[in-house]
Amino acid sequence: xxxxxxxxxxxxxxxxxxxxxxxxxxxxxPGRELADKQGGKLVGLVxxxxxxxxxxxxxxxxxDQLIVVDGPEYAHFTTDAYANAICEMLTKYAPTTMLIGATxxxxxxxxxxxxxxxxxxxxxxxxxxIDEETGNIAWTRxxxxxxxxxxxxxxxxxxxxxxxxxxxxKAAAPxxxxxxxxxxxxxxxxxxxxxxxxxxxxxxxxxxxxxxVGADIIVxxxxxxxxxxxxxxxxxxxxxxxxxxxxxxxxxxSGWISHSHQVGQTGKTVGPKLYIACGISGAIxxxxxxxxxxxxxxxxxxxDAPIFDIADYGIVGDLFTVVPALTEAIKQVKA
Numbered sequence: 001x002x003x004x005x006x007x008x009x010x011x012x013x014x015x016x017x018x019x020x021x022x023x024x025x026x027x028x029x030p031g032r033e034l035a036d037k038q039g040g041k042l043v044g045l046v047x048x049x050x051x052x053x054x055x056x057x058x059x060x061x062x063x064d065q066l067i068v069v070d071g072p073e074y075a076h077f078t079t080d081a082y083a084n085a086i087c088e089m090l091t092k093y094a095p096t097t098m099l100i101g102a103t104x105x106x107x108x109x110x111x112x113x114x115x116x117x118x119x120x121x122x123x124x125x126x127x128x129x130i131d132e133e134t135g136n137i138a139w140t141r142x143x144x145x146x147x148x149x150x151x152x153x154x155x156x157x158x159x160x161x162x163x164x165x166x167x168x169x170k171a172a173a174p175x176x177x178x179x180x181x182x183x184x185x186x187x188x189x190x191x192x193x194x195x196x197x198x199x200x201x202x203x204x205x206x207x208x209x210x211x212x213v214g215a216d217i218i219v220x221x222x223x224x225x226x227x228x229x230x231x232x233x234x235x236x237x238x239x240x241x242x243x244x245x246x247x248x249x250x251x252x253x254s255g256w257i258s259h260s261h262q263v264g265q266t267g268k269t270v271g272p273k274l275y276i277a278c279g280i281s282g283a284i285x286x287x288x289x290x291x292x293x294x295x296x297x298x299x300x301x302x303x304d305a306p307i308f309d310i311a312d313y314g315i316v317g318d319l320f321t322v323v324p325a326l327t328e329a330i331k332q333v334k335a
Contacts, residue, residue: 003158004094006040011100014048020057023101023166049075060174076198081189083112102163119157165269210260212268220246224279228256233323264289278319282307
């Protein structure tokens with residue numbers, strides 16, 4: 001597909017109540033820089049039902065223009081309805097690039113759109129840039145089981161498509177009351193063209209939910225905790241800090257803690273204000289999921305552990321000595 005503009009699009013995924021999911025608002029931030037370098041507008045594509053709240057949020061987070069597809073058939077995500085709407089809009093306006101959040105829905109619809117438009121898609125990206133030589137988007141993602149980071153270009157086909165993990169980028173502060181041009185597209189999908197429907201929603205047990213992506217502070221334990229009981233001092237530190245407990249893949253694979261706590265390539269990508277890594281060596285699979293944290297504190301008895309290469313503060317020592325001492329010191333400060 002030949003592009004008609006140099007615009008960069010961001011898919012603003014919506015919730016059933018018409019509000020915007022955070023990942024779309026997050027992607028408007030790097031999208032701003034990329035769109036400026038491409039010489040085009042930053043455009044948000046909003047698909048959903050009764051999406052006024054999402055439109056308002058996207059405008060306040062910096063979109064130059066919003067294209068809105070609103071209808072009852074989009075209230076709950078279906079691959080057929082969303083793929084049809086997205087492909088129709090991309091074909092009509094022909095931007096050069098679109099960013100999609102790597103949510104369950106984004107990972108579903110992204111490949112479908114790329115196949116229909118006969119273009120490439122780079123999945124699960126953790127870094128975005130412009131290749132200086134070609135002007136193409138440089139999509140960076142973990143490869144070969146997370147053992148290295150691959151940078152991928154799509155030089156021959158348009159639009160350039162990529163899914164980006166939630167939490168990799170932080171949303172810019174909203175500008176209250178900001179507005180932008182809104183184009184409402186009257187595009188609907190017939191019921192017979194939608195081959196799946198929502199029958200029932202099953203809510204997860206609240207006790208099993210771990211909000212790593214939204215956490216401001218995460219205390220994470222790696223193989224160095226030694227076993228399930230090794231998380232107890234970390235839980236105490238979480239309690240005094242108001243933090244969320246995280247972990248590395250090694251602990252999950254060993255059955256020490258549930259997958260819902262996992263940070264990294266095959267877990268959650270997070271960007272808290274403070275990340276305390278305890279007994280985590282710093283394998284690239286884990287670092288890919290937490291390197292965008294504002295402040296990283298590493299506690300490890302191995303002074304050569306790779307985690308110290310990205311840490312803002314490093315403590316060389318036994319976590320079972322350091323963590324309780326840190327917990328006690330914080331209690332005294334709070335007192």
